[in-house]
Amino acid sequence: MFLKIVSSISIVVCCTLLGIHMSNRYDRRIYNIRVLQSILINLETEIVYYSTLLSQAIRNSTRNLEGDWKNFFLEVADILEYKKDCSFAEVWKETLQGIKNCPYIGKGELDIMYRFGLQLGNSDRLSQRKYFEIAQQQLKTEEKNALQLHFRYGKMYRSLGLLLGLGIAIILL
Amino acid sequence: MNIDIIFKIAAIGILVAVVNQVLLRAGREEIAMLTTLTGVIVVLLMVVNLINDLFNSVRSIFRLY
Numbered sequence: 001m002f003l004k005i006v007s008s009i010s011i012v013v014c015c016t017l018l019g020i021h022m023s024n025r026y027d028r029r030i031y032n033i034r035v036l037q038s039i040l041i042n043l044e045t046e047i048v049y050y051s052t053l054l055s056q057a058i059r060n061s062t063r064n065l066e067g068d069w070k071n072f073f074l075e076v077a078d079i080l081e082y083k084k085d086c087s088f089a090e091v092w093k094e095t096l097q098g099i100k101n102c103p104y105i106g107k108g109e110l111d112i113m114y115r116f117g118l119q120l121g122n123s124d125r126l127s128q129r130k131y132f133e134i135a136q137q138q139l140k141t142e143e144k145n146a147l148q149l150h151f152r153y154g155k156m157y158r159s160l161g162l163l164l165g166l167g168i169a170i171i172l173l
Numbered sequence: 174m175n176i177d178i179i180f181k182i183a184a185i186g187i188l189v190a191v192v193n194q195v196l197l198r199a200g201r202e203e204i205a206m207l208t209t210l211t212g213v214i215v216v217l218l219m220v221v222n223l224i225n226d227l228f229n230s231v232r233s234i235f236r237l238y
Binding site: 152153155156159160163164166167170171173 | 181184185188189191192195196198199200201215
């Protein structure tokens with residue numbers, strides 16, 4: 001009997017934690033989008049006003065920030081510095097492929113960043129600024145979508161986890 | 174007869190109802206429907222032996238061999 005109770009409690013706790021983990025994915029995605037917006041603002045300043053070298057500009061703009069996008073940008077900067085025979089667009093595409101399966105990054109942001117990366121460095125400063133503005137606007141829309149999803153499914157996953165755990169425990173009891 | 178199974182079925186019923194409500198609120202009607210169906214199937218699997226016993230008893234009482 002004691003063993004039964006202990007195993008049931010562990011099942012319920014595990015399922016609840018799983019639900020919380022699933023609902024945290026939405027939280028983390030919103031956080032990542034906000035970090036990405038900050039990185040882009042910093043990068044815009046570095047490129048348009050300071051005219052820093054791209055890899056250094058990326059490093060400067062990700063300073064003091066956290067999150068999955070920071071790792072992405074740092075990887076791009078690393079590859080740009082060590083692999084001299086690649087164009088920026090190639091490096092960008094390759095690194096984006098690597099980050100594609102991250103659960104905390106949505107497809108919308110990936111698409112926006114894909115298009116943004118292909119246009120970066122192709123024209124004069126004025127158009128660069130426009131590209132930054134477009135990316136920011138699109139990211140804002142994406143942030144709104146992510147918030148909506150968070151409100152809709154965040155709570156759902158949290159309660160579903162607990163209920164699923166209870167269900168399994170009752171059936172096995 | 175074991176009375177525990179009645180409580181078990183009641184608990185499953187309550188749980189399925191709550192899950193159903195949660196899923197409906199989140200706008201996932203199809204999955205809510207699937208959960209209900211799963212609940213029904215699980216309960217049916219639990220009582221299928223008892224139903225078999227009931228039919229056997231009825232047959233033996235009325236001598237319907």
